[in-house]
Each structure stands twice: as structure tokens, then as C-alpha cells.
Amino acid sequence: MMKYQKILAVIDPEDDQQKSLLRAIEIAHITQAKITAFLPIYDLSYEMTTMLSTDERENMRFAVIEDKSAWLADLVAPIEKASGLKIDLNVEWHNRAWESIICRVIKHDYDLIVKGTQLNDTLKAVIFTPTDWHIMRKSPVPVLLVKDHDWPTQGKVLAAVSVGVEDDDHTALNDCVTRTAKAFAKLLSSEVHLVNAYPGTPVNIAIEIPEFDPQVYSDxxxxxxxxxxxxxxxxxxxxxxxSHIEQGLPEDVIPALADKIDAELVILGTVGRQGISGVLIGNTAEHVIDKLNCDVLAIKPDGYESPVSCA
Incomplete structure (x- = not known):
């Protein structure tokens, strides 16, 4: 059973369906989690009001927050009624949306962020925004990025693991990714698949050592x-x-298999502590995620601390 008890569903003013909130509700129906519909806002015209008095600037900011709060209440009311769940509302003024989201999580002990992605109809691909990347890199809790589709029953959940290096840190993260995949599969009545990418034969070794047999090495x-x-x-x-073992780079192997088995959700670790070389770190994780046309759950190793300072 998933342990998520406090979910932060990030609201997108441009999303008619509010897929993040709907996905959070699906999870909450299983875990009895509390949901907060969170809307970070900032009006760039505020930067142009430096000639106004402090009170006038504050009144302007308050008016924008009040207007968006009323909009959010009207948006959530029918969803709340249909779901039978009580949904908390929060609108926050911040010039960096990703930072407000992470600080909200840290200060109020949320254990899952759910955020919608953008689907480019021309490319038939999910487009991740800079806000998405910042959240995935720096969030101390799992981040579920969702696209506009239903989670069908009898689907497939793909867990990306790194089983080639057998140390305690790798084992712990692999176990966490796999347990999480099984928990979501239970929610979706789905099947769990595992994928592990392994490296090919180093070309320089094959060239520099005549007696080196690349086939024996590869096998x-x-x-x-x-x-x-x-x-x-x-x-x-x-x-x-x-269980799938494929030769190649993770950024090629994982999306290819996800497409092949028509996975609805891919779960992977995105940041490792020092010494965890096999975990998907930085650009590798981003290359993987950027090629996935399905929901993505990005999780961190135990003990990860966000670099974001929330005063």
C-alpha cells in the first residue's frame, strides 16, 4: 500500500482538465490522503509598479491573490463534489513557481507532488517545462508528472533499476523504486515490469588490446x-x-521499452548521493524523461536533502 498521506496537486491555469488534481484524487481514494490544490502565482506587471507606494503595491498584490483564490474555489468545487473528497486550497505569490512548490512541501510535510505536463499535439510528445525540471532536481519527495489521459486498469508500470552494482545504496534505491512500482500497480490493477540498461563493450579496449575478445566481454x-x-x-x-535487460544507454533503453510495452507510468530514481554512480543523475535522467510519452514518477534515495533554502 502506498504511504502517501499529504498530496500537493499543482494547479495549472491553462489546463482545462486539471489532470494533476484528478490524478491526486485517484491516489487519495486508495490512500485516504489529504489533497491541497496549490496555485503559485506572480504578475509580471507588479515589477512595473515601483513608482507606486508600498500600500498601493500591497493592495495590488492582495487583489490578484483574492481574484485567483476565488477562481480556484470555483474550479475545485465541482471536482470536490464529484470526488466526495475535501480539497484544501492554497494560492501563493512567488516569482519562482518551482521554489514556492518545494518550500510548501518542506514547510508542511507533503509526501508527494503531482503536476501536469504539456502535450505537444504536433510532435505527439510530452513537453516538460523549466519548472518541471527544477522540481524534479530539487524536490525532497517523489514527483509525479502526469499527462492528459486516464490510467487504464490492466496497464503496465515500468520500474527503471540499476542492478549492475551491488552495494547498499544501489540496493536500497532499487528496492524503493520497485516497491513504489508495485504499490502503483496495485492502485492501477496493473503489471510491473523492470528494466535495466547495461553498457556495451568499450571501443578503446577493443582497439588497444589485440587479444581482447569483445563478444566474450559483452556476454x-x-x-x-x-x-x-x-x-x-x-x-x-x-x-x-x-524483467528486461537491454544493452545501451538508459536514455535510449528505458523510453524504447516503455513504448514497446505501452507503459502508463515509468518510475525512476533521479538524484543520487555521492558515490551512487549507477543512479540516474542530472542530464542522464533528463534525457530519459524527455523521451517518455507517459506519466513519470521521479523519486530520490533515502536521506536526500533539497538544496532549496526556505526561510
Whole structure:
């Protein structure tokens, strides 16, 4: 069972469907979580009012917040009634939306952020905004980025793991990713698949060492990852047919498999503490996520602390 008890659903004024809020409600119906519909706002024209008095500037800011609060209440009321859930509302003035979201999480102990992504109809792909990237990089709690679609039953959840290096940190993160995948699969009545990308033969070794046999090396690496994946899958009761070992870069392997099995959700670790070289860090994670045309849940290793300072 998922442990999410406080969900921050980020509201997008341009989203008619409010997919983040609807997805949060789906989760809350299972976990009995409390939901806050959160709208960070900032009016750039405020920067042009420096000639006004402090009171006039404050009145302007208050008027904008009051107007957006009324809009949010009208938006949420029918959704609240249809879902049967009480949804808290919060509108916050901040010139950096991502920072206001993370600070809200830190100050009020939320354990999941749900945010909608933008679908580019021309490219048939999900477009992630700079706000999305900041949140994924710096959030201390899992971030669920959703697109505009229903979560069908009997779908597939893909957990990206790194089973090639067997140390405590890797094992702990792999276990966390897989347990989370199983919890979401239970919510969706779905099937969990595991994927692990392993490196190909280093070209420089094959060139510099004449007696080096690249095929023997490649087979050895594949066997190592295959056996490690088998142990991990057995540990979590994942059938062998749902365990995938593919040679290549994570940013190629993970999206390709997600597309092949038509995954509705991909779960991966996005930031590692020092020494966790196999975790998807920085640009690698972003390259993976940028190629996925499905919901993405980005989680952090235990003990991760956000670099955002919330005074």
C-alpha cells in the first residue's frame, strides 16, 4: 500500500482538465490522503509598479491573490463534489513557481507532488517545462508528472533499476523504486515490469588490446546483469517475463521499452548521493524523461536533502 498521506496537486491555469488534481484524487481514494490544490502565482506587471507606494503595491498584490483564490474555489468545487473528497486550497505569490512548490512541501510535510505536463499535439510528445525540471532536481519527495489521459486498469508500470552494482545504496534505491512500482500497480490493477540498461563493450579496449575478445566481454557483462536482475526480481516477486535487460544507454533503453510495452507510468530514481554512480543523475535522467510519452514518477534515495533554502 502506498504511504502517501499529504498530496500537493499543482494547479495549472491553462489546463482545462486539471489532470494533476484528478490524478491526486485517484491516489487519495486508495490512500485516504489529504489533497491541497496549490496555485503559485506572480504578475509580471507588479515589477512595473515601483513608482507606486508600498500600500498601493500591497493592495495590488492582495487583489490578484483574492481574484485567483476565488477562481480556484470555483474550479475545485465541482471536482470536490464529484470526488466526495475535501480539497484544501492554497494560492501563493512567488516569482519562482518551482521554489514556492518545494518550500510548501518542506514547510508542511507533503509526501508527494503531482503536476501536469504539456502535450505537444504536433510532435505527439510530452513537453516538460523549466519548472518541471527544477522540481524534479530539487524536490525532497517523489514527483509525479502526469499527462492528459486516464490510467487504464490492466496497464503496465515500468520500474527503471540499476542492478549492475551491488552495494547498499544501489540496493536500497532499487528496492524503493520497485516497491513504489508495485504499490502503483496495485492502485492501477496493473503489471510491473523492470528494466535495466547495461553498457556495451568499450571501443578503446577493443582497439588497444589485440587479444581482447569483445563478444566474450559483452556476454560476461550481460550474464552479470541478468543474474543480478533475476535475484532482484525474485526478491520482489516479479516474474521473469517482466524483467528486461537491454544493452545501451538508459536514455535510449528505458523510453524504447516503455513504448514497446505501452507503459502508463515509468518510475525512476533521479538524484543520487555521492558515490551512487549507477543512479540516474542530472542530464542522464533528463534525457530519459524527455523521451517518455507517459506519466513519470521521479523519486530520490533515502536521506536526500533539497538544496532549496526556505526561510
Amino acid at each position: 560476461s557483462v550481460k550474464d552479470h546483469h541478468k543474474h543480478a536482475m533475476s535475484r532482484h526480481a525474485q526478491k520482489h516477486d516479479i516474474p521473469e517475463r517482466c
